[in-house]
Amino acid sequence: MKTPSPDEINKIELDLLLEAVYKGYGFDFRNYSKAHILRRLTYFQNVNGLQSFSQVQDLILHNKSKMKELLGELSIKVTEMFRDPAFYLTLRKRVIPLLKTYPFPKIWIAGCSTGEEVYSMAILLREEGLLKRTQIFATDFNEKAIEKAKKGVYSIDKIKHYTVNYQKAGGKNSFSDYYRVIDNRVEIDPGLRQNVQFALHNLVSDAKFETVNMISCRNVLIYFNKELQDRVINLFTDSLINGGYLVLGMKESLLFSSKSGLYKTIDNDRKIFQKKLLGEK
């Protein structure tokens, strides 16, 4: 019998830890990109002064608040308002005119993090005269992120950058019309979330959310392995009406997916896709 090498032991312990997280708490990270998971877990192990993933496993199984910390570590919340402004510019020109043809469009923003993407979308819809009749579902599996999203209060330090993004995204007004300053924070106009329903939803384990006209899932799939990306694209395909839009992050793609034939590309650089109509080639 041979002794497993340190690398083999590490891998076994990693798999067991992910299994424990799943069995103990229902969060399934087994199909997340291994490089991402390894980086985040190693960081968590080090800041907690632990020697191995087995020790991490022991800690989180017996300590729920440590599990919450780990969850925060595994979910990358990085986001900003009008992220990739050119995407919003294209959305305005190529997608919004079609959404306007529906009496009550529904949009699902999956993996919305702390809400900056949701408020960006709401601003764009308001400027296009569409906000009042659009229902937005904004979901994430991170409870803390959703709580922050509901409040819509952000650090003032970021406003300069967001203002530039907004202008590049084709913003029609002054960005300052959409927030008020309170000390060193800004509060986003609460009217923007009038038709927004924030909810917890896990793309890995939860079922279809709603039937919608557009899904925005940007900078989330990048953390998933191919198998999981495929599962999520299937979920989106089930959730979209025919002719509905799917928009992804700049580094993400539909091409690998078994469902890619069901979509046509509206703009490959901006990752905007449209589900074909029945019988459409």
Ligand SMILES: C[S@@+](CC[C@H](N)C(=O)[O-])C[C@H]1O[C@@H](n2cnc3c(N)ncnc32)[C@H](O)[C@@H]1O
């Ligand atoms: C990098 S942020 C992207 C935020 C925003 N969409 C954007 O583009 O700026 C990734 C988000 O995906 C969420 N996420 C990761 N795995 C998820 C899952 N299984 N179900 C739902 N949300 C998930 C994370 O909690 C995080 O808020």
